[in-house]
Amino acid sequence: MSNGVIEDSQVIPAAEVEEVELYHAKSFITKWVFCQDAKVIAIQYSVTAIAIGLVGLVLSWLMRLQLGFPDVFSFIDAESYYQYVTMHGMIMVVYLLTALFLGGFGNYLIPLMVGARDMVFPYMNMLSYWIYLLATLILAASFFVPGGPTGAGWTLYPPQSISEGTPGINGGIILMLVSLAFFIIGFTMGGLNYVVTVLQARTRGMTLMRMPLTVWGIFVATILALLAFPALFVAAIMTLFDKLLGTSFFMPEMLVQGELGPHENGSPLLFQHLFWFFGHPEVYIVALPAFGVVSDIISTHARKNIFGYRMMVWAIVAIGGLSFIVWAHHMYVSGMNPYFGFFFATTTLIIAVPTALKLYNWVLTLYKGNIHLTIPMLFCVAFILTFLNGGITGLFLGNVIVDIPLSDTMFVVAHFHMVMGIAPVLVIFAAIYHWFPKMSGRMLHEGWGQFHFWVTFLGSYLIYFPMHYLGFVGVPRRYFEIGETSFVPESAVALNEFITIMVLIVGFAQVVFIINIIWSVFKGKPSGDNPWNSTTLEWQTATTPPGHGNFGKELPICYRWAYEYSLPGVKADFIPQNLAPDKIK
Amino acid sequence: MSIFNELTKKPWLADPSQIDGAPANQALFLPSGKVGLRVFLVVVTVVFLLTTIAYGDRMLFANWKSTPEPWVLWLNTFVLIASSVAMQWARNNTKRGNLTGVRDGLIFGGVLTISFLVGQLYGWQLMVESGYYAHTNTANAFFYLITALHGAHMIGGLIAWGRSLLKVREILRSNGSVSDVKLSVELCTTYWHYLLMIWLILFMLLLIS
Secondary structure, three states: OEOOEOOHHHHOOHHHOOOOOOOOOOOHHHHHHOOOOHHHHHHHHHHHHHHHHHHHHHHHHHHHHHHHOOOOOOOOOHHHHHHHHHHHHHHHHHHHHHHHHHHHHHHHHHHHHHOOOOOOOHHHHHHHHHHHHHHHHHHHHOOOOOOOOOOOOOOOOOOHHHOOOOOOOOHHHHHHHHHHHHHHHHHHHHHHHHHHHHHHOOOOOOOHHHOOHHHHHHHHHHHHHHHHHHHHHHHHHHHHHHHHOOOOOOOOOOEEOOEEOOOOOOOHHHHHHHHHHHHHHHHHHHHHHHHHHHHHHHHHHOOOOOOOHHHHHHHHHHHHHHHHHOHHHHOHHHOOOHHHHHHHHHHHHHHHHHHHHHHHHHHHHHOOOOOOOOHHHHHHHHHHHHHHHHHHHHHHHHOHHHHHHHOOEHHHHHHHHHHHHHHHHHHHHHHHHHHHHHHHOEOOOHHHHHHHHHHHHHHHHHHHHHHHHHHHOOOEOOOOOOOOOOOOOHHHHHHHHHHHHHHHHHHHHHHHHHHHHHHHHHHOOEOOOOOOOOOOHHHHOOOOOOOOOOOOOOOOOOOOOOOOEOOOOOOOOEOOOOOOHHHOO | OOHHHHHOOOOOOOOOHHHHOOOOOOOOOOOHHHHHHHHHHHHHHHHHHHHHHHHHHHHOOOOOOOOOOOOHHHHHHHHHHHHHHHHHHHHHHHHHOOHHHHHHHHHHHHHHHHHHHHHHHHHHHHHHHOOOOHHHOHHHHHHHHHHHHHHHHHHHHHHHHHHHHHHHHHHHHHOOOOHHHHHHHHHHHHHHHHHHHHHHHHHHHHHHO
């Protein structure tokens, strides 16, 4: 619109546009490498994220080997241990979970689910992936520079992160910060695509309130990420200034070997505020897409409409808004004003309300549903339990009075792994088992899937339930070696050994999962177009996997919301979103 | 479309009007490019807002020592205002269908922007020559940080500007229509005005501190 005049070409719905100008690949390189098709970009994002995620997984094994069997593995020293901790945390949170949920599922599902041919800015979308890959390679390069990667902890708090004595003080921390800056630039390019595609490129009839909750989750999470990542960007750039130019944004005056250091009166607390202004919304950047995916999968596999759709949408939006005013609950022990503590404890309790509401709605969706215990459904039910567990311990830690004694203990590690590690990863598995048939045209192997699910689900609980106990008895986190500490009981040592063995077993199950994917791509049972009898548009494509432009010659028209299951008086137990009313039997 | 009306709809009820309503699939009656730019400007706003908040926070420290702004910043500010005016001139020419006017406006705007960036570098040089290094005072550090962030965004704008200029050249050669470049010029102009506004706020902040 310009000068208040709407031009015809600007308001014609996509479905009425005769032929949308699409990017057409002309060679193998432009089709599979520098490709602008969102589906290919999604797979590129997913493969990269899973590859770097596997590095993160191996790092967790190394960490656990040290904690379970200290002094046994000579190649693990205190320095490398902290490097494993740092890289594991950052890789899993940013480079795996964020990239996979938004870059992977976002790219694959948004255009298909809203009935668009592609993202609205395909070239920028392609750039987004390549910048993400560059960021990942820069991060991985830090393993090979002298001194290795940074060991400052995943929060990269100054002054430690850039002070002498911290592992990776020369190359490692610089590469980490540069990598984060690139990641954020790349993500912004992708994020603009996701938001604008949802707002502007939906097919006819696909109103906002007819969108599947997966799209709502990814959409709001992307908005959160676009608003939250700048805080990390600014923090990273300022830390780089402190490191490379000797400025004192965050670096306080310190004594170094008995003499005054080069910095003066920087504010480490300012970094913490910036970091957690990003860091807490980051939890929901990962959780909201997971919420959406779970809603769609349990509705499909319970053959029942999602309970309280409007409430679910409002809850996603409310959680998104509230996630920006809870950040300082990560900083209770930083010496903040008690009134601030009170404020952030209160907002933390408030954000639990819409979150709990979603949990109730999932359970009510299952209630009296025609539940099919498929692998995706199993993972979703496991998610509901796990998120409930992690959420409740989050309420513990959100209260100042409980948080202070538990701060810096293994309880915190157990809590955030349940709520932000295991829970979203269970959803990622659910989503892969659910949408793999659409991506490849083949089903994943059921037996291996069952093995993968039960070992992962039960194994995770055997890892993290004991870890809560370790926290309660006072076992501190971040310690390379507990040694003979008087307040740590003997049982903690045995429990650490047990946890480590379980970590290795659960890790092995992930190897089986990867093998299942590779095997099924070539040998899996053909899935057909819509193996789950699902209503949403991605299952109604003319071909499986969907071809270039997603929907063949004509875009689908959306006639209804995404949850029309088991309708009385209708022969089939589902009605696709694009089935015209006069064709319903 | 009111977002609040939309969010209160009951999608489980049949409503065929939602299919026949022409623009039902667009939340905003704008070209996607404009929506994309607006979303991007929100992101940029957050970057500068957080930098400003950090600046304000550090100013409260007892040992805060402000830094003198080099005189050239005043000149640079006028150059940036002129570049914004030139971009607006280019935009106005798209409405009049005057393609050579569009080209001239873009060239003026771009050259003035490059002059602004050179001027900012000269400002840095003046600071360094006077001994105001980044590491000697946090106010100096913020000066370099803020000008660098703003300059980086201007350089990003110049990439879009270059693409628009090439498009105009191509249209002039092929006797094409000005409408093919209208959106690009509009987006560039909006971005220039926005970055001018950001600079005026940042410059004011540097002056009052």
